[in-house]
Amino acid sequence: MSDWIDKQHSVVNRIIDGSITIDSIEEFENLIKAFPNDARLHRVFADRLVKEKSLNAADEYKTSARLFIETGLPLQAVASKIFEWRIAKPSREDGLAFHEALRNCVPMDTQAQKFFTGLAYEEMVALLTKLVPYTCPANTMVKKFGDEERELCFVVSGALEKTFHHRPENEEILQKKSRTNLVEGDFFGEIYPLTDENLSPSDIESITHVELLKISKARLLSLCTEHSNLDLLIQTLYKSRRDSDEEEFSKTVRKTTRHQLPMQVNLMIFQSETGKSPLNLSGFTDDISLGGTCVVLGAKYQTGHLDNLTGKNVKMQMSLPIESMRLNILGNIVWSKEISVEGKKTSIIGIQFKEMSDIDRELLKGYCCGSEAEQNLIWSLWNSLMEK
Amino acid sequence: MNEELNKVSESSPKIWALGGGKGGVGKSVVSTIMAFWLARMGNRTILVDVDLGGANLHTLLGIKSPARTLNDFITRKFESLEDICIETEEKNLRLISGASDVLSLANPHFSQKIKLITHLSRLDADYVVLDLGAGTSFNVLDFFLVAHKKIVVLTPEPTAIQNAYIFVRNAVYRKLSRLSSKNPSLQALIKIAMDPKNVLKIRTIKELIQMIEESDENDIVELLKKEIGGIRLSIITNMVRNDKDENAGRIVQIVAEKYLTISSSDMGSISYDKHVQSKVSDMVPIINLEQSSHAFGNVYEITNKLIRD
DSSP: OOOHHHHHHHHHHHHHHTSOOOOHHHHHHHHHHTTTTOOOHHHHHHHHHHHOOOOHHHHHHHHHHHHHTTOOOHHHHHHHHHHHHHHOOOHHHHHHHHHHHHHHHHSSSHHHHHHHHHHOHHHHHHHHOEEEEEEETTTEEOOOOOBBEEEEEEEEEOEEEEEEEEEETTHHHOOOEEEEEEEEOEEEOOOTTTSSSSBBBEEEESSSSSSEEEEEHHHHHHHHHHHHHHHHHHHHHHHHHHHHHHSGGGOOOSSSSSOOOOOOOEEEOOOTTTTOOEEEEEEEEEEEEEEEEEEOOOOOOOSGGGGGTOOOOEEEEEOOOOSSSSSEEEEEEEEEEEEEEEOOOEEEEEEEEEEEEEHHHHHHHHHHHHHHHHHHHHHHHHHIOOOO | OOOHTTTTTTTOEEEEEEOOOOTTTSSHHHHHHHHHHHTTTTOOEEEEETTTTTTHHHHHHHHHSSSHHHHHHHSSSSSSSSGGOEOOSSSSEEEBBBTTTTTTSSSSHHHHHHHHHHHHHSSSSEEEEEESSSSSSSHHHHHHHHOEEEEEOOOSSSHHHHHHHHHHHHHHHHHHHHHTTTTHHHHHHHHHHHHHHHHHTOOOOOOOHHHHHHHOHHHHHHHHHHHHHEEEEEEEEEOSSSTTTGGGHHHHHIIIIIOOOOEEEEEEEEEEHHHHHHHHTTTTTTTSSTTTHHHHHHHHHHHHHHHHH
């Protein structure tokens, strides 16, 4: 089951993007039981516990920080740790343990992630006390072209659009030059060298709900004066971005949403009561991996009794878009939730796969193959080269 | 599996395979027009329908019910592929029809596949054009990988681009997996690397090679590098309606170079041609189309490029 949970993100994504609302602490706790290794879910749960003024929030932040480290996301771990330590003041041992975990983390391939794993203990402590969490909703102008650059911002979650401008000679009106997306693990703020005064060369606007960690240039300058290695790390951070910007397409290589092609599925859900005939439903996959899938049911199946489906065995039939054969998979329903699709109520169910033939497994493997980075590059190139 | 082809003398035919993952992108139509032009240029050409689960290429050539199919070869009714070649209306162009009547052939045994591949390379022809089925099953990938020209056909749609890339990715990993078949630990590592969320955090072929290098498998590393370097794709974008559509092939080219470290050539695009579509719908032989058709003209240019490439 853990394999499935590691790969199955769409339910959690929907909770985080707000399209699924979790009504109660109990419901959250049930979700945590179903997805115990999902760092982001623990983080969202911790935020919810804070709103409830529950001291358990610190434990959830701690768990999410540990899981973020394990999944190679030190920036997100740092954000969780900042919130944890705001609730429960850490001992030196706590600090050292987190620092050791950070140092041992194998980060994902963005320089901002690598930056945090290179900090010495004193630098980490100094930086964490100065970093300020900031959130904003979608469609917020975070920075305007020509604004004074005063802070360094790390993108913890969400996505922003950066639009570069240029002003043609003898013309007053700015022209949009190029656009790029900033996503989790990116950073922005043209503040290096720290003694220079720069104006923003771009507009930066949030596309989704965004969480940032910010530090002002003045504070960073002060920290770098005390910790010379920190200055080197910041220098490396900015240099790496210049290098990667020189690659023709790297500035548009990522996109936050993993695109999965929906597939129509027919479900035969077996009733636990003897003598009851199976329930036949149909819907579309929302996300799929070798371990399981989420299926959005058609609106006509809204019965109000879908909680009862959890734990039931199911037989799935589906056709992959790139294959002519139908796949037959046996599984188990591990989760269900009511959602709204285009104004109509329906349900989404999470299915863990249990049995499939070797041929079906190979077909599914072929379909699911391709990392998020590969898919994102395809979609970024689609946006930049193909969009009408 | 390349060994089978490597043994063949210089007089053996040049094999071109057209694949691309998604059904409906026009692989069969492009294969047929390409084979037509190769034949019209004076080359002895054989078009082979390798869509073993759903053969229908014969209908594009106006043959309603082929007298002989691959099934007759696989079941040993005929000993040679030459015996099951069917003449077409076009001089120099013959067809080997697929075997849509035998479902089991959609997944032939390994030995059947090897036999087929070996005999394809013995055909008495200048060019053999393989029209592969949709999807990324091992059978499709194996025929793709043995070809001298590995041609990927896609249309300017997100799904087609995504599927074309997945097709190429799976072909590369299939190649690696076969090369490491005598080295279980290496094969296990390659299987792990195929999972995009693998625990070893191997994200690209380059990273995989680095990891193999670190395990002191220097001999195999050189072989893998050589073989991956030898995979050269030719990408064609079909059913193009405007200038931007022509970029679809470039997308697969860029992503494949970055993540799979394989080189490819964007061979150009084929305009959407309603005349071709209507002929296909009406089951009229497409080679009877006016040769002034845009699509025919585009495929002529691409075929010339492929011959020179």
